[in-house]
Amino acid sequence: QHENELDELPDSTTVFWRVKASNEYGQTTWADDDTTGWSFRVMLPTPPAEFPMWEPADGDTVRGDSVTLQWSGTGDADAGDSVRYEIQWTADPTFSLFLSDTTADTTYTITDFSVIPSGMGTFGEDFLEAADDTVLVYWRVRAFDRFGLGTWANDDSTGWSFLFIETGNEPPTPVPPGIPVEYTLWGVYPNPFNPELNLDLNVVVGLPHRAHIRIRVYNVLGRLVAELADNDFPQGYRAFNFRGQGLASGLYFIHVEVPNRINTVKKVVLLR
Missing domain, CATH: 2.60.40.3080 (Immunoglobulin-like)
Structure with missing residues (x-):
């Protein structure tokens, strides 16, 4: 048994092939005694189709204890292929640091904003605590298939942002009079x-x-x-x-x- 690997075959192409052996004494007939050979069709894997993000819409304000991200489902043209989604969220608009998870659904709920990447290195911290705070969250979604090919929602890797205000994060009462007992x-x-x-x-x-x-x-x-x-x-x-x-x-x-x-x-x- 012998093998020969062909590289960079163009997509959607029919390739015809045949083989025969030769040495210093001459050549054999074509394999299978057939000069027409065999053929195969080249079909390169395709990434999932484009799809839109839904909500929270870009620039929205969300108040509560959690937020549910939603987007439209998409499909894949490859036979028998399935699609999953990677969700990324961060407080860093460049997405140099982010949290992520995967799902087969078209919704994902974030319930914990206690720690979120910020990309802020001034104080020696890449992750800043966000408990009881207001957070500007950037998020994006990527669909991917079994070949690892991916497509960003809205065909845009920059994603969307929303302002998350946790329940109970209200302005303090007026400044009290007098002298505080501690710093x-x-x-x-x-x-x-x-x-x-x-x-x-x-x-x-x-x-x-x-x-x-x-x-x-x-x-x-x-x-x-x-x-x-x-x-x-x-x-x-x-x-x-x-x-x-x-x-x-x-x-x-x-x-x-x-x-x-x-x-x-x-x-x-x-x-x-």
């Missing part, structure tokens, strides 16, 4: 914020004694885009305002630091 980041609100609707972001820090406060704002690439405070302040509740002038809508990180007392990062979403 605290009392509130970062409203979240999301929208200066065009007079919804400026407020960062409130409580100081039982005079202390230095440093507040910096970073984008999802870890670049410093604003500094709200870097000075000593007297005791009491100190409020700092952020309007996000010149910044695009999206996810930002508020780094609040009181040396040896407070060192924390909060995610906020700017909407315009």
